Structures are given as C-alpha cells and as structure tokens.
Amino acid sequence: MVGNASRAAIINDRKITGLSADVIAELVAELGPLWLDRHEARLAARQRKRAIGAGAKHRLVFVDRLLATLVHLRHAVTHDVLACWFGVDRSTITRAIAEVRPLLAERGxxxxxxxxxxxxxxxxxxxxxxxxxxxxxxxxxxxxxxxxxxxxxxxxxxxxxxxxxxxxxxxxxxxxxxxxxxxxxxxxxxxxxxxxxxxxxxxxxxxxxxxxxxxxxxxxxxxxxxxxxxxxxxxxxxxxxxxxxxxxxxxxxxxxxxxxxxxxxxxxxxxxxxxxxxxxxxxxxxxxxxxxxxxxxxxxxxxxxxxxxxx
Known part of the structure; x- marks a missing residue:
C-alpha cells in the first residue's frame, strides 16, 4: 500500500485524479460507510467457518481503493501499473475498482x-x-x-x-x-x-x-x-x-x-x-x-x- 506522503501527494495534485482535495474528502466521507456496509453484507450472506473480521486484514484501505479507482478513470491506467504503485496484487486492484465504481455511478x-x-x-x-x-x-x-x-x-x-x-x-x-x-x-x-x-x-x-x-x-x-x-x-x-x-x-x-x-x-x-x-x-x-x-x-x-x- 502507498505511504502517507504518497497518498497526500495524490490527493493534493488535481492533475492526478481530476478532483480537488475537498471533493475527495467528501467522497471518502460519503462512500466509505456505504462500501463498508456492502462489504459486511457480502460476508454475512454465506455460511462461514470463521467470524467476520478474522484472518488477514485489508492491505488496501478504502481511501486507497477510491484513489486507485479515480486514477484508473482519469488516466485509464492499467490494473498492473496501479498494483505496482499501491504495492498490492493485480487482483486486489481489480476487486477494489469493481467495488467502488458502482458506488460512484449511483451518486448521480x-x-x-x-x-x-x-x-x-x-x-x-x-x-x-x-x-x-x-x-x-x-x-x-x-x-x-x-x-x-x-x-x-x-x-x-x-x-x-x-x-x-x-x-x-x-x-x-x-x-x-x-x-x-x-x-x-x-x-x-x-x-x-x-x-x-x-x-x-x-x-x-x-x-x-x-x-x-x-x-x-x-x-x-x-x-x-x-x-x-x-x-x-x-x-x-x-x-x-x-x-x-x-x-x-x-x-x-x-x-x-x-x-x-x-x-x-x-x-x-x-x-x-x-x-x-x-x-x-x-x-x-x-x-x-x-x-x-x-x-x-x-x-x-x-x-x-x-x-x-x-x-
């Protein structure tokens, strides 16, 4: 995952995401709880052998998931490049974008x-x-x-x-x-x-x-x-x-x-x-x-x- 300095650089440079820092902050506050609710509902929708929350923690927090989606939409950056940038596997980026993109589309x-x-x-x-x-x-x-x-x-x-x-x-x-x-x-x-x-x-x-x-x-x-x-x-x-x-x-x-x-x-x-x-x-x-x-x-x-x- 990216460090705090790299994350701040992405947020503060409008050329990277196409959005100002204030707008990104509003997106995090609005979409973060929605993403968490859907994630927990998806985990609870099937029978489990372990309790929800057990096991490995997310390496890609929601802010990074949102930033990866914004960079992908703004510059059409491939998932492979984003995976190298954020220090995770390509499948993690693909899954993150697939989760955040519908939330953005539903906003109107x-x-x-x-x-x-x-x-x-x-x-x-x-x-x-x-x-x-x-x-x-x-x-x-x-x-x-x-x-x-x-x-x-x-x-x-x-x-x-x-x-x-x-x-x-x-x-x-x-x-x-x-x-x-x-x-x-x-x-x-x-x-x-x-x-x-x-x-x-x-x-x-x-x-x-x-x-x-x-x-x-x-x-x-x-x-x-x-x-x-x-x-x-x-x-x-x-x-x-x-x-x-x-x-x-x-x-x-x-x-x-x-x-x-x-x-x-x-x-x-x-x-x-x-x-x-x-x-x-x-x-x-x-x-x-x-x-x-x-x-x-x-x-x-x-x-x-x-x-x-x-x-």
Missing amino acids: CTISPNVRLRTLAEVVDHLGASGKTGIIDGTEIRVRRPAAGRKDRDKFISGKSKQNAVKTVVLTDGDGRVLFCSPAQHGSCADNTHARQLGLVRLLDGGPALAILADAGCQGLGAQTGGRVVTPPHRKFKKNAPDWYEEMHERQRKARSSRRIRVEHGIAHLKNWRALARHLGRREHLSDMVQAVAGLLSHQQTADLTSAQQM
Whole structure:
C-alpha cells in the first residue's frame, strides 16, 4: 500500500485524479460507510467457518481503493501499473475498482451542494422548475471488436464513425454543466431511438414546459413532444437553392450551433477522463464508468462554482 506522503501527494495534485482535495474528502466521507456496509453484507450472506473480521486484514484501505479507482478513470491506467504503485496484487486492484465504481455511478449528477439528479425524470423536473434550457447530444466511445461468431456482433459498428463503439446520451444545461449521462448502448443505435428508449418522449409529452435543444440526429422528437425538443428544420431546397435561402439557412445554422456548443464542451470534459476516450476493457462496465465520471465531473463543477461565488 502507498505511504502517507504518497497518498497526500495524490490527493493534493488535481492533475492526478481530476478532483480537488475537498471533493475527495467528501467522497471518502460519503462512500466509505456505504462500501463498508456492502462489504459486511457480502460476508454475512454465506455460511462461514470463521467470524467476520478474522484472518488477514485489508492491505488496501478504502481511501486507497477510491484513489486507485479515480486514477484508473482519469488516466485509464492499467490494473498492473496501479498494483505496482499501491504495492498490492493485480487482483486486489481489480476487486477494489469493481467495488467502488458502482458506488460512484449511483451518486448521480450534483447541481448544488444538497441536490443531485439521478434519473432522466429528475432532470426534466429540474429544467421545468428552474426554467433553464437543456441541450442533448449523443457521443460514442470506441471499444474493442467483439469476438468472431458472437451474437449481435455487428450491432457495435457505428454507422457514423464506421468503428466499433458504444453510445451514450449526454444532457447539459445552457452553461454546459452535465445533468445526465445515460447507460451505454450499442453503437448502431440512432440518437432519437436511444432517447425514446430512455423515456424522453414519455416524460416531455404533456410534461413541464421547457425546451431541449438537439441536433439533426433527434429529428422527429419535436413532433412527439409538443415542440419541447427543438431540432433543426429540414432543408426546403436540396439542390439549386436560391441565394437568399442559403444566407438564411447559414445564419440559422450558426445561431443553433452557438447555443448547442455547450453540450460539446460538456462531452469534451467527460472525454478528458481517458477511460472514456477509448475503452479497452469489458464493455459491460462502460455504463457504470460513464455515469461515475459524469457524477464526479458535475460534483467538481459544482464545487468550483460554489468556491467562485464565495470569493
């Protein structure tokens, strides 16, 4: 395990974990008891020959387990390297990350010190109550090609990038703060189909009055949600368009892009966590990874905003 000096260096250097020391302290205080409860429940769930707590003690305390998970998500560091760094076996790191990652994914996105959004329904209610505009977009994460002969192998091929990928839907507010990140879906799924599967149409149809900006990949959702999803209009002239129409179309396109660029910034902040830039591990872990990173990023954004307002 790492020494106190090395642990302090990891916590105090934001470039290593992507989080400030105050945010890491809050994570330890919040997740430590949850991890301990789940660990003890797992031990008590089976018949035992020895009492709980007997035998060898943990060489990797919870703080180190959390730090290893953060470094893995931030820099996509392999488990072998982390094992050397923390002075434990590779299997210990793998088990630690598998235990901490779901805890991070379940936290949701932080929009204020005491408010978190965990579901799309909560995000819609928040936007409706606050009167803010939401911005939605899909993003892809490259993954390894599934093994030959595997069922539904071709579903991971993205029609957009022509590569094996999974897709997630990101929803931010007008300032680019991440409010929601969906579980990962196979890369061949269209953006509007993914949004429907998440229940966006059901939540907006007859729901609170709000506007969610989307790109052309969500065409059709506007009519199904009473105009609450705003998508670019279809081109009236595909060939030989008049000059006045081209001018108007270009002006409208730039105006929409300048408003929607915030969600692209939010996605870029997510992709700064290298585990989401390209994933080389198991695809079934990606949903937890995406939602864990979204929760961590939103927590740090809220902490930075609160600190700036207090200055």
